[in-house]
Amino acid sequence: MVSKAQGRLFPASLRLRYHLRNSLGQGAPCSRCALPSLNSKEAPMKPIENIAIVGFGSLGAMYAGCFGAAMGPERVFVVADTARTERYRAEAATFNGEPIRVTYLTYDEAAERAAEDPFDVVLYAVKYGALPEAIEQSAPLVGPDTAIISVLNGVTSEEVLAERFGWDRVLLCVAQQMDSRKVGATVTAGCVGVMALGVHDAQDAAQRANLERVAEWLTAIDQPFITPDDIRHQLWGKLICNVGVNQACAVYDCCFSGIHAPGEAREAMIAAMREVAAVGRAEGVGLTEEDVAYWLDIIDHLNPEGLPSLRQDVLARRPTEVELFSGTINRLGAAHGIPTPQNERFYAAIKELESSFSQGRTSVRPRQAR
Numbered sequence: 001m002v003s004k005a006q007g008r009l010f011p012a013s014l015r016l017r018y019h020l021r022n023s024l025g026q027g028a029p030c031s032r033c034a035l036p037s038l039n040s041k042e043a044p045m046k047p048i049e050n051i052a053i054v055g056f057g058s059l060g061a062m063y064a065g066c067f068g069a070a071m072g073p074e075r076v077f078v079v080a081d082t083a084r085t086e087r088y089r090a091e092a093a094t095f096n097g098e099p100i101r102v103t104y105l106t107y108d109e110a111a112e113r114a115a116e117d118p119f120d121v122v123l124y125a126v127k128y129g130a131l132p133e134a135i136e137q138s139a140p141l142v143g144p145d146t147a148i149i150s151v152l153n154g155v156t157s158e159e160v161l162a163e164r165f166g167w168d169r170v171l172l173c174v175a176q177q178m179d180s181r182k183v184g185a186t187v188t189a190g191c192v193g194v195m196a197l198g199v200h201d202a203q204d205a206a207q208r209a210n211l212e213r214v215a216e217w218l219t220a221i222d223q224p225f226i227t228p229d230d231i232r233h234q235l236w237g238k239l240i241c242n243v244g245v246n247q248a249c250a251v252y253d254c255c256f257s258g259i260h261a262p263g264e265a266r267e268a269m270i271a272a273m274r275e276v277a278a279v280g281r282a283e284g285v286g287l288t289e290e291d292v293a294y295w296l297d298i299i300d301h302l303n304p305e306g307l308p309s310l311r312q313d314v315l316a317r318r319p320t321e322v323e324l325f326s327g328t329i330n331r332l333g334a335a336h337g338i339p340t341p342q343n344e345r346f347y348a349a350i351k352e353l354e355s356s357f358s359q360g361r362t363s364v365r366p367r368q369a370r
Contacts, residue, residue, distance in 0.1 A: 045145060045209060048120040048217035050075045052110060053102075054138050056088060058182035058309065059151055059175060060125030062189050065095025068102040070221035076102045077119075079110040079138060091185035100187070111140035118143025121214065124150045124161065128324050131157060135164050142169065147214050151175035151195075153242050153309070154324035155235045158200075167200040167207060171214060172231045174238045177298055179256075179306040190303045194224040196238075198231025236280040236287055241295040243325045244273035245302075246310035247346040250320070250353070255311070257304035270296070271342040272326070279329050282336035310350075317357040322350040 051067055053060050056078050068076045078088060088104045105113070119141050126134045131152065142148065148170045150157040162170045178193030197214065199207035211227070218225045228234045248259050248269035259266050273295065277287040313320045326343035333340035 045213045046120070048147070048213060050117070050119055051077065051121045051123065052105075052114075052119040052138070052141050053078050053123045053125060054080070054134050055125030055127075055130075056080060056084070056093075057125065057127070058180040058187060058312065059178070060123070061093060061100065061182055061187040062095060062178065062180040062192060063123060063125065063151070064093075064102045065098070065100045065187060066192055066223055067221065068100055069095075069098070070223070073101045073103045077110060077113075078102050078104050079107060079141065080104070081137070082106045082108075085109075093185040093187060095187045096189065107137045107140075110138075114141045114143065118146055120145070121147045121149060121217070124148070124152060124157070126152070127319070128152055128154060128157060128321055129319060131160060135161065139164070147171060147210050149173050149195075149197075149214070152324075153238075153246075153321055154328060155239055156324070156328075162200065167204070168210065170200070171207075171211060172198045172200060172235065174231070174234045176238050176241070179303045181307060181312065190306070192224065194226055196226050196228050196231065196234045198228060198234070233285055233287070236276070236283075236285045237291050237295060239280070239325075239328075240273045240276045240287065240292060241299060242308075243276045243329060243343065244269040244295070245299050246308040247272060247322070247325055247343075247350060249308050249311040250314050251346055251349045255304065256299070256302045256306045256308075260300055260304060268342055268346075269299075272329075272346060275333065275338075275340045275343050276329055278338050279332045279336065279340065282338055283332065314350075314353055320350060320354060322347060322354075326350070 051071070053064050053067070053076070056064065060078070064076060064078055079085075080088065085104050085106045093100045110119075122138060122141055124131065124134060124138075142165055146165075146169055148161055148165055150161055150170075150173055158170055158172050174196040176193055176196060177191060178189055179191055180187065180189040180193075182188075195218070197211060199211050201207055215225065215227065245256070245259060248265050249255065252258055252265035252268070254265060259269050270292070273292050274289075277289070277292055280287040307315075310320050310322070310325070326340075326347035329343045330340050330347055332338075333343070
């Protein structure tokens with residue numbers, strides 16, 4: 001599973017309360033962080049004993065591998081529609097060479113189980129475009145004390161989930177620094193990264209209790225996590241990373257090594273990241289050039305042979321999450337009167353790619369991203 005390893009600390013500018021130990025992207029394991037009690041006078045909640053994972057792409061499968069190894073298949077469930085569930089059962093997926101130890105359930109099977117014993121955690125790892133349907137299908141899995149975690153990209157999925165289930169259940173989460181990849185039923189990750197967790201309203205006792213309960217669970221299974229003082233800053237920081245690395249690798253047809261090296265792809269990536277910081281400041285998030293430098297350092301420690309999720313989607317000719325990346329930044333930039341020329345170029349290039357999937361194309365010429 002995940003063992004302890006000495007590594008880097010988050011810079012003080014990110015105002016993290018707890019240190020993260022992590023050898024970034026070098027194939028070394030990560031260690032988790034402990035969270036002290038947020039309110040020792042509150043009545044203890046039922047410990048987390050069973051987990052439902054909705055979404056079984058590279059990230060959902062990576063967490064299934066981690067949780068299943070720590071808790072066993074009788075406590076960790078991957079939930080999907082009937083066709084996907086049958087395929088998952090037949091494929092026998094592996095994570096880093098080991099069988100993923102989970103139980104696969106259809107939505108109906110999971111709902112029947114939840115009617116007697118609601119899931120303690122429902123983790124959403126679907127693509128953003130699939131989230132509304134996933135919410136409706138998985139709603140019967142959620143009980144009064146279910147904690148809801150989204151590891152989706154972007155800064156909006158938690159709001160969508162909270163509209164349906166309420167902020168008492170929904171945590172803010174940033175899944176970062178992992179380099180997971182899924183090819184067929186084979187899932188690999190040199191580093192499982194870290195979950196940054198927080199609450200929508202730090203003054204709300206129910207939300208704080210929900211966070212404490214999840215933190216105790218992650219501590220018990222030795223899964224890496226942190227609890228930043230400013231989770232919104234962390235969400236936007238991850239967006240800086242995603243907007244840059246995902247789109248640059250997709251448009252320039254490269255793995256991480258292509259944006260590690262000096263050149264046009266790296267310059268375009270950094271320009272897009274700086275535009276995110278500018279838009280974030282207009283949105284009230286205190287992003288600076290230091291944040292850009294911090295996320296560049298993380299990117300530079302990713303496995304050179306790895307691929308970000310958007311590039312994986314392009315290679316598989318799947319719809320991408322470009323709307324969460326340059327689509328969001330271009331829209332908010334226009335609303336605030338902030339130019340976003342690099343993200344506009346990325347957006348146009350990726351939309352052109354999507355429209356040409358039927359012709360077998362999975363790359364565009366770099367000049368189209370300039």
